[in-house]
Amino acid sequence: MTPFFDINASHIELAEELSSAFNRVMKSGHLIMGPELSAFEGEFARYCGAKHCVGVGNGLDALALTLRAKGIKEGDEVLVPSHTFIATWLGVSMVGATPVPVEIDPSTYNLDPRAIAAKLTSRTKAIIPVHLYGLPAAVDEILNIADPRGIFVLEDAAQAHGATLRGKNTGALGHAATFSFYPTKNLGAMGDGGAVVTSDDELAEKLRMLRNYGSSIKYVHEVAGVNSRLDELQAALLRIKLRHLDEWNRKRRAVAAQYAERLEGVGDLSLPFVPEGSNHVFHLYVVRTKERAKLASYLAEREIHTLVHYPAPPHAQGAYAALGLSSSSLPLATEAANEVLSLPMWPQMTTDHVDAVTSHIRSFFA
Numbered sequence: 446m447t448p449f450f451d452i453n454a455s456h457i458e459l460a461e462e463l464s465s466a467f468n469r470v471m472k473s474g475h476l477i478m479g480p481e482l483s484a485f486e487g488e489f490a491r492y493c494g495a496k497h498c499v500g501v502g503n504g505l506d507a508l509a510l511t512l513r514a515k516g517i518k519e520g521d522e523v524l525v526p527s528h529t530f531i532a533t534w535l536g537v538s539m540v541g542a543t544p545v546p547v548e549i550d551p552s553t554y555n556l557d558p559r560a561i562a563a564k565l566t567s568r569t570k571a572i573i574p575v576h577l578y579g580l581p582a583a584v585d586e587i588l589n590i591a592d593p594r595g596i597f598v599l600e601d602a603a604q605a606h607g608a609t610l611r612g613k614n615t616g617a618l619g620h621a622a623t624f625s626f627y628p629t630k631n632l633g634a635m636g637d638g639g640a641v642v643t644s645d646d647e648l649a650e651k652l653r654m655l656r657n658y659g660s661s662i663k664y665v666h667e668v669a670g671v672n673s674r675l676d677e678l679q680a681a682l683l684r685i686k687l688r689h690l691d692e693w694n695r696k697r698r699a700v701a702a703q704y705a706e707r708l709e710g711v712g713d714l715s716l717p718f719v720p721e722g723s724n725h726v727f728h729l730y731v732v733r734t735k736e737r738a739k740l741a742s743y744l745a746e747r748e749i750h751t752l753v754h755y756p757a758p759p760h761a762q763g764a765y766a767a768l769g770l771s772s773s774s775l776p777l778a779t780e781a782a783n784e785v786l787s788l789p790m791w792p793q794m795t796t797d798h799v800d801a802v803t804s805h806i807r808s809f810f811a
């Protein structure tokens with residue numbers, strides 16, 4: 446049996462360190478907004494190459510709180526990729542603004558900067574490029590369009606901790622970046638968690654207030670904020686895992702290289718494309734085929750577990766029916782949703798697992 450992902454592998458590897466962090470936090474009696482959070486925020490900001498990290502409850506809150514801190518509200522438009530996890534769009538909806546989809550570049554699955562111009566209006570206040578599957582989006586090209594117009598560029602880096610573009614880490618590519626520490630992410634907590642990373646002092650200060658009931662001094666509430674904090678236990682566990690992130694990402698890339706070697710030229714499969722200057726961290730290893738449904742069930746019958754990220758684009762979900770966007774208006778997102786298939790991927794995945802997956806795929810197409 447080859448699972449899609451082995452959540453326990455990293456925890457077994459680090460069991461002693463994680464247990465001692467748990468004990469340290471338990472004995473400290475400090476469970477919310479304490480020294481572990483401050484330490485993690487400093488360490489993760491440094492890791493990304495940015496000035497600030499603000500821990501929050503999850504990646505969706507990170508998106509919504511950042512847009513809110515930038516004053517984005519009802520009547521504003523935010524450009525988002527047509528193909529992404531729905532949370533990117535939901536963050537925009539949470540502040541009352543309208544998500545406006547921009548088609549993807551089908552070779553990278555990321556927002557295509559060439560498709561932005563046609564979507565800009567006087568109401569466009571932000572663009573959210575998503576580093577989908579672990580590949581950095583073309584943030585430099587997006588900034589070239591956004592900066593002269595005063596448009597805010599927020600990286601959705603939920604799937605790309607540690608990925609780099611021309612030597613710079615995700616988190617330091619746009620004006621700010623949001624991360625999710627959902628357990629299966631490349632850097633995952635043992636529960637929900639998220640963060641915003643930025644070098645903008647004013648934005649970081651607003652976020653620190655917003656996440657904590659709109660307060661920076663106890664019982665003084667300057668704005669109507671929310672409760673969305675990264676707790677001490679998650680911060681302590683993330684500090685340990687952060688030290689292993691680069692090594693885990695290297696292992697993911699090694700698995701991806703084995704897949705590429707064994708699957709090149711097989712059937713009609715398209716394999717992940719990594720543009721020059723990009724360092725992909727393979728949160729997901731996504732292939733593409735017109736035979737997606739048949740291939741997935743053939744593999745399932747042979748105990749190889751795959752998933753689809755994502756089977757329907759956000760515009761086709763009931764949540765966005767009111768936008769009235771037809772699938773024919775977003776053909777690239779629609780085609781991707783019909784054809785993508787995520788193969789098993791986790792850092793400790795063995796060559797035997799890769800061989801099992803790839804030999805069954807080869808026999809399917811033979």
Ligand SMILES: Cc1ncc(COP(=O)(O)O)c(C=O)c1O
Nearest residue numbers: 503504505530532533603625627
């Ligand atoms: C691209 C993307 N954005 C945002 C999120 C939201 O993160 P969370 O699950 O922590 O709310 C996720 C993950 O689930 C994601 O994959």
